[in-house]
Amino acid sequence: xxRILIQFFAAFVLATAVPGGARAQNLPPLEFPADCRIGxxxxxxxxxDLDAGSTYQDHSCGPRTYEGHKGTDIALLDAFxxxxxxxxxxxxxxxxxxxxxxxxxxxxxxxxxxxxxxECGNGVRIDHGGGWFTQYCHLKLGSVRVSxxxxxxxxxxxxxxxxxxxxxxxxxxxxxxxxxEIVDPFNGHSASTPPDCGTGTPLWSxxxxxxxxxxxxxFIRHAGFAVTVPTLQGVQKxxxxxxxxxxxxxxxxxxxxxxxPEGSAxxxxxxxxxxxxxxxxxQTIPRTKARQFQYAGRKTPAGGWxxxxxxxxxxxVLPPPFDGRMPSKRTLVTLK
Numbered sequence: 001x002x003r004i005l006i007q008f009f010a011a012f013v014l015a016t017a018v019p020g021g022a023r024a025q026n027l028p029p030l031e032f033p034a035d036c037r038i039g040x041x042x043x044x045x046x047x048x049d050l051d052a053g054s055t056y057q058d059h060s061c062g063p064r065t066y067e068g069h070k071g072t073d074i075a076l077l078d079a080f081x082x083x084x085x086x087x088x089x090x091x092x093x094x095x096x097x098x099x100x101x102x103x104x105x106x107x108x109x110x111x112x113x114x115x116x117x118x119e120c121g122n123g124v125r126i127d128h129g130g131g132w133f134t135q136y137c138h139l140k141l142g143s144v145r146v147s148x149x150x151x152x153x154x155x156x157x158x159x160x161x162x163x164x165x166x167x168x169x170x171x172x173x174x175x176x177x178x179x180x181e182i183v184d185p186f187n188g189h190s191a192s193t194p195p196d197c198g199t200g201t202p203l204w205s206x207x208x209x210x211x212x213x214x215x216x217x218x219f220i221r222h223a224g225f226a227v228t229v230p231t232l233q234g235v236q237k238x239x240x241x242x243x244x245x246x247x248x249x250x251x252x253x254x255x256x257x258x259x260x261p262e263g264s265a266x267x268x269x270x271x272x273x274x275x276x277x278x279x280x281x282x283q284t285i286p287r288t289k290a291r292q293f294q295y296a297g298r299k300t301p302a303g304g305w306x307x308x309x310x311x312x313x314x315x316x317v318l319p320p321p322f323d324g325r326m327p328s329k330r331t332l333v334t335l336k
Contacts, residue, residue, distance in 0.1 A: 026130045029205035030091040030185055031154050033136065033174050034074050034161060038213050042086070043221075045073035045171050045258065046290070048184035051195035056290070059186040061197040062217040062322065064259040066290035070182045071137070075171035076161060079108060080239040086161040088136050088172050091208075093153045094128040101144040103164040109237025112166060120173070121165020124158045137173035138165050168236070176203070217322045218264065223255040223314045225333040227300075230254045232293040246335035247304035252297030253279065253312040255329065262288045263319035268296035273308025282317075305335045 036042035047058035049069040058065040076084060103121045106112055115121070120137035122144055127133055140162025146152060163170045176183045181190050187200025202209060224240025227248035235254060253268050260266075262285060270279035281296045315328035 027128055027132045028092050030203050031205055032208040032211040033089055033091045034172050035087040041077050042074050043077050045075040047072055050191050050197050052191040052193040057195040057197050059184050059197050060215045063261045063288045071173045071175035073171050073173050075169055079169045087157045088159050090152045090154055090156045090158055091134050092128050094126040096146050096148055096150045097127040098125040099144050099148055105141050105163040109233050115166045119166040131179045133177045135175045138162055138167040218259045218316050218327055220327055220329040221256040221258055223329045223331045226252045230295055243334045250297045250299050252295050254295035255314040257292045260285045260289050260292045265317045266294050267315045269313050271311045307336055309334050
């Protein structure tokens, strides 16, 4: 995650200072910037990092961000559906201050090529007046639909969610700034030490906040089975398989989890075709992590696994003050 540093390309940077540092009051409520539903076909990958020090914290004083992150990342829930068309829309009206297109989309699981000077990938930057700007990064190659100096209204389509620039999964990086200062649209604050989280006033509209839904400190991105020791790069490249051979060296249940505070526990359980529990184990997280890849497995018995449907479940137990929120994900595989 630390590789996905969203620094906007130089051609879009506008170093306009706001007199006296006072923020303008003419920014209208921001509308939800993508045609998708959180918890349905998209999810929150990361929020703004409000901790100006060497650690990180989101607007709810939680771990759903990473060091120095400057925007709200809205990612496709099914990253493997490369053909999915999800429009990106202007969060407010204004004048297009800059655009970029022509940057190829990255292949899932591959190393990100050098993106020096074009980390945002294909994108759009909009001037809303009074020193306020929004920018929209990682759009799909060839999808940008606006041009520089064009007037846009809230809700106008700017392009499509893609995976261009410094991006490892299809998502929209939405960034709000006032002058040269990054602003978190969930509370109106900028990064400070100590972080100014848990307070403030959202700059989103009521409809947009409803689209975002309730804040979740932890999110299980996906879980699946493997028959050898998995790697993060491998599971990012290949979707979980529905069928696997039962005579390989092991049966392994894996999970990719975002936003794990220190002291969390990831629990794995696997149940066989006859209802017998084959794996049950917990792994404690020693320090806060923006993303965690964990797995648990068991060697294949002599003669292989009995054919049938195996059920895996991954759940997370969170420490205070997040205790009581225990997301889980269930996955199935048929061994042949």
